[in-house]
Amino acid sequence: MDLTTTYLGLKLKNPIVPSAGPVSSEISNIKALEDAGASAVVLYSLFEEQIEMESLEHAYFTTAHNDSYAEATSYFPTDIDYKLGPEEYLEHIRKAKEAVDIPVIASLNGKSTGGWIKYAKYMQEAGADALELNIYLLATDFNRTGQEIEKTYIDVVREVKKSVKIPVAVKLSPFFSSVAWMAHELDKAGADGLVLFNRFYQPDIDLENLEVVPNVLLSTPMAMRLPLRWVGILYGRLQAWNSGV
Numbered sequence: 001m002d003l004t005t006t007y008l009g010l011k012l013k014n015p016i017v018p019s020a021g022p023v024s025s026e027i028s029n030i031k032a033l034e035d036a037g038a039s040a041v042v043l044y045s046l047f048e049e050q051i052e053m054e055s056l057e058h059a060y061f062t063t064a065h066n067d068s069y070a071e072a073t074s075y076f077p078t079d080i081d082y083k084l085g086p087e088e089y090l091e092h093i094r095k096a097k098e099a100v101d102i103p104v105i106a107s108l109n110g111k112s113t114g115g116w117i118k119y120a121k122y123m124q125e126a127g128a129d130a131l132e133l134n135i136y137l138l139a140t141d142f143n144r145t146g147q148e149i150e151k152t153y154i155d156v157v158r159e160v161k162k163s164v165k166i167p168v169a170v171k172l173s174p175f176f177s178s179v180a181w182m183a184h185e186l187d188k189a190g191a192d193g194l195v196l197f198n199r200f201y202q203p204d205i206d207l208e209n210l211e212v213v214p215n216v217l218l219s220t221p222m223a224m225r226l227p228l229r230w231v232g233i234l235y236g237r238l239q240a241w242n243s244g245v
């Protein structure tokens with residue numbers, strides 16, 4: 001059976017692309033994914049906070065659960081050893097490119113326009129075949145309207161698109177009043193593909209010790225229904241569709 005497809009303008013031998021996560025933090029795992037048949041790989045994200053707080057120690061990210069860095073720490077349960085730091089991340093892209101023949105898609109997290117966006121270009125220079133923009137914006141500010149939040153997404157995509165030549169996919173959350181409008185606006189802003197959906201990390205509460213605990217629950221098959229619906233609704237209706245949703 002011919003399973004070849006196109007994603008972000010990249011020709012893929014099949015549509016199986018492992019999503020961003022800790023598994024890609026080891027080059028040997030990326031190689032194993034390729035050997036198992038993956039047609040491309042998305043690396044774990046480099047977070048805006050990591051870039052801006054370059055000097056913060058590894059220990060901070062892996063142990064602190066302070067609200068002000070909730071977005072950065074949220075994907076860092078203590079037992080997962082991410083290779084932190086922007087320079088290490090760029091080096092990781094270079095090494096991954098040397099190790100495998102499948103496209104390597106780097107993932108850049110951000111939630112505002114700012115200096116960190118230059119890392120999109122650095123990721124391109126390090127050899128990334130494409131970029132996945134993981135806009136992870138947990139809107140908790142009483143004073144920011146939905147429209148302002150949506151505008152931030154669009155501005156970030158425009159800025160990143162201006163700075164690179166490689167294709168840019170945008171990873172979305174499903175929490176918009178109108179997912180269709182948002183998808184269309186991101187499409188107009190130049191997104192080459194949309195990734196449906198990110199899943200915000202939701203910490204638990206340990207009732208014995210009355211502490212917030214960062215444990216990860218993996219998806220069940222039911223989780224598939226939400227993206228399935230939106231892929232169906234958006235099918236064929238976006239420019240980005242030609243390169244991938």
Ligand SMILES: Cc1cc2nc3c(=O)[nH]c(=O)nc-3n(C[C@H](O)[C@H](O)[C@H](O)COP(=O)(O)O)c2cc1C
Binds near residue numbers: 019043044197218
């Ligand atoms: C432990 C863990 C770490 C993750 N790390 C990232 C990440 O670094 N960047 C990102 O964009 N998504 C990350 N994700 C989200 C996944 O790539 C995926 O989008 C999400 O889990 C939804 O897919 P699923 O329902 O198949 O799990 C992570 C998910 C998990 C469970």
